[in-house]
Amino acid sequence: MRPARGQNGTNPTGAPGPRLRPRLWSVRILWHTVGDGEFFCPDCGGDRNYQRRTGRRRLTVLGIPLATRGTAGPVVECAACQGHFGTEVLDHPTTTRFSAMLRDAVHTVALAVLAAGGTSSRTVTTTAVATVRAAGFDDCTEDQLVALIEALAADTGRFLTDPVDETDPCGAALAIELHEALEPLAPHLAPAGRESILLQGARIALADGPYSAAEREVLSTVGGALSLCADDTARLLAAARTPS
Numbered sequence: 486m487r488p489a490r491g492q493n494g495t496n497p498t499g500a501p502g503p504r505l506r507p508r509l510w511s512v513r514i515l516w517h518t519v520g521d522g523e524f525f526c527p528d529c530g531g532d533r534n535y536q537r538r539t540g541r542r543r544l545t546v547l548g549i550p551l552a553t554r555g556t557a558g559p560v561v562e563c564a565a566c567q568g569h570f571g572t573e574v575l576d577h578p579t580t581t582r583f584s585a586m587l588r589d590a591v592h593t594v595a596l597a598v599l600a601a602g603g604t605s606s607r608t609v610t611t612t613a614v615a616t617v618r619a620a621g622f623d624d625c626t627e628d629q630l631v632a633l634i635e636a637l638a639a640d641t642g643r644f645l646t647d648p649v650d651e652t653d654p655c656g657a658a659l660a661i662e663l664h665e666a667l668e669p670l671a672p673h674l675a676p677a678g679r680e681s682i683l684l685q686g687a688r689i690a691l692a693d694g695p696y697s698a699a700e701r702e703v704l705s706t707v708g709g710a711l712s713l714c715a716d717d718t719a720r721l722l723a724a725a726r727t728p729s
């Protein structure tokens with residue numbers, strides 16, 4: 486059996502017996518919790534509780550804390566695996582938050598396309614409902630979507646299908662909504678994921694025939710808010726028109 490070893494390693498004198506000498510000196514970090522919450526742990530690979538901690542380094546001689554040797558952290562400590570991470574790990578949304586962002590993004594895109602193309606075509610509204618349901622709003626109905634579009638029209642004073650205002654082709658309020666829903670999501674999505682959101686909007690617009698000018702305008706705004714370049718957006722919108 487190997488003799489147990491202390492933190493200070495071997496017994497340098499080579500004296501017999503497993504007796505351990507106390508470590509002469511060490512630097513210990515005393516951690517203090519300054520906050521907590523839920524985050525996506527990159528080590529566990531899931532949503533976990535965390536504690537945000539800062540520390541003070543203490544020089545310890547023969548187990549007695551003597552002097553402060555500066556601060557440590559702040560770090561984010563996973564409650565499950567005790568892993569320590571930089572605070573930038575909190576920029577990554579939890580999977581719960583990410584799913585909600587994705588669902589809201591599709592819902593906002595569907596509303597924007599309906600606002601641009603109008604709600605008079607049954608094919609368009611049923612496609613929109615199917616898209617929004619597939620994104621996670623299981624109990625979404627046509628009546629709900631139409632009511633939201635009417636509220637939006639009442640709010641902005643017009644439907645986007647009204648004659649295009651050259652100074653405000655997409656509807657400033659709608660453009661802001663799209664940017665707020667899509668921009669925070671874009672950095673966390675692979676290109677295919679961002680393209681998929683645009684294509685879901687395109688399929689709603691195409692349900693009753695080719696894109697109208699207003700629909701094309703809205704979908705271009707969607708592409709931009711998803712950090713897709715104008716060329717890619719145009720290519721994807723053209724590809725969506727070609728029946729597979």
Ligand SMILES: [Zn+2]
Nearest residue numbers: 526529563566
């Ligand atoms: Zn963890």
